[in-house]
Amino acid sequence: MYGADDLSSMAIFSGNYINFGYWQVLIPGLISIDERTESQANLYRTVLRRLEIDPTDVALEVGCGIAVGTVLALREFRPSVIYGLDLSQDQIDRATRVNSELIARQPERLIFQQGSALRLPYAGETFDKCFSVEAAQHFEDLAVFASETHRVLKPGGRLAVATFFMTHATAAGELRRLIETIDSGIDVVAEIDSFRQDLLAAGFVDVHVESIGEHVWQGFDAWIAQTEFKDGWGRNWLKAYHRRLIDYYLVTADRNEI
Ligand SMILES: C[S@@+](CC[C@H](N)C(=O)[O-])C[C@H]1O[C@@H](n2cnc3c(N)ncnc32)[C@H](O)[C@@H]1O
Numbered sequence: 614m615y616g617a618d619d620l621s622s623m624a625i626f627s628g629n630y631i632n633f634g635y636w637q638v639l640i641p642g643l644i645s646i647d648e649r650t651e652s653q654a655n656l657y658r659t660v661l662r663r664l665e666i667d668p669t670d671v672a673l674e675v676g677c678g679i680a681v682g683t684v685l686a687l688r689e690f691r692p693s694v695i696y697g698l699d700l701s702q703d704q705i706d707r708a709t710r711v712n713s714e715l716i717a718r719q720p721e722r723l724i725f726q727q728g729s730a731l732r733l734p735y736a737g738e739t740f741d742k743c744f745s746v747e748a749a750q751h752f753e754d755l756a757v758f759a760s761e762t763h764r765v766l767k768p769g770g771r772l773a774v775a776t777f778f779m780t781h782a783t784a785a786g787e788l789r790r791l792i793e794t795i796d797s798g799i800d801v802v803a804e805i806d807s808f809r810q811d812l813l814a815a816g817f818v819d820v821h822v823e824s825i826g827e828h829v830w831q832g833f834d835a836w837i838a839q840t841e842f843k844d845g846w847g848r849n850w851l852k853a854y855h856r857r858l859i860d861y862y863l864v865t866a867d868r869n870e871i
Contacts, residue, residue, distance in 0.1 A: 614799055615701040621679055624840040625847065628653060629679040629711055632747035633777075633850075633861065635659050635825065636832025644836050652832060656775060657682040658689070659825065660744050663773045663865050666690040670741035673698065673765065675730045675758075676748020680708035684715060687723055692742065697725045698733070700751075733761045740765050744773045750800045755808050759815035766868040772817065774864045775825070778805035784858035791849040791858075805862055817866035829861040830854040 614620065621629045627650045634652030666672060670692040677683045677697030687695045699705050705727045709716065716723055728734040730745070730752045743762050752758045762772050779785060782804045789796040805822060812820045834851035837843060853859040 615678070615699075616703045619679075619703075619707065621707075625837055625842055626653070629681045629707075630654070631678050632656050632682075633829050633833040634836070635828045637828065639832050639835060644832075644839060649836055652836075654682070654685055656829075657685050657746055659828075660746055660773045660775045660863060661686050661690045663863065664690070664742045664744060664771055666692050666742055669693050671739065672696070672742040672744070673733075673735070673740045675733070675743065675745040675762070676700070676751070677708060677725070678704050678748070679711055680725060681711065682746055683708070683725075684712050684723065686744075687715075694722050694724065696735075696740075697723075698728050698730070699725075700727070700729050702727045731757045731761060733765050735765045737764050738767045741767055741770050742773075743770065745775070747776045749774050749776045749808075750778075750802055753801055755803050756811040756814065759808075759811040759817065763815040763817060763868055768868055769870045770868045772812075772864075772866045772868075774808075775862065777859050777861045778803055778808060780805060780857055780860050782807075784853075787856070788853055788858050791846070791853050793846050802859070805860070805864075808864065812864070812866045816868070818869050820866045821864065823863045824860050825863050826854055826860040 621631045627646050630653035632653050635656040636652050668691055672692040672695045674683045674697045677699050680697040683695055683697035705725050708725050779802055794800045795802050809820055809822055830851045837847045
């Protein structure tokens, strides 16, 4: 899925991002490619604001893709160092290519690595902040992801995760009928309440779950309607949201101070 073919080059994405986007206001009329790219950057900004990044922070993005969002985090939120991790070596190669100038200028501040969300290749208590944007729908075991992020965060550290989840467990059958990538298993799509429980079981406190679906689904659907995919199953995401089967969430959780 994220291997040899560059998914970000599909018409439904743009600007080397691969996410549905966060649409503050949807103005009737044609959406430009720049506006589509900005929607994806805005999803990152929405997540990153919740992290309250300090200039001394060491941050980690899990599932960074081509890492244009990792770089946005470095430029606009200014942690001291940021790591981008992705399961796909092809994505890490693209990230390294696309961001080569910045890496050459500040190699100690921007570090990419191949690795799994389920086995983070870092020592315990390495990071002040950890985030993941539209990647957790691929993680096969969110309980393991929760305990891995808890392990690598320092006491007092914060996690922020944005992606889509099932609103309730009984939605699974209908979602499989509507969404090809769920039916094929590319998107695993857990139930939101079970992820909340996973975070608590891992030891996180102040777990906060917020639906941001009103800023995601309508805008993404309006964009798909302009593309070659306008008559495909991709239009079913909005239907599934309207039927209350799926929603897009921003979840934050803190690791306790000792
Ligand atoms: C939809 S893309 C999102 C990329 C980026 N966050 C963005 O918004 O543009 C999901 C990314 O998650 C990565 N991924 C999937 N499973 C993973 C795992 N178990 N560990 C780390 N990364 C994973 C994929 O390789 C892909 O690059």
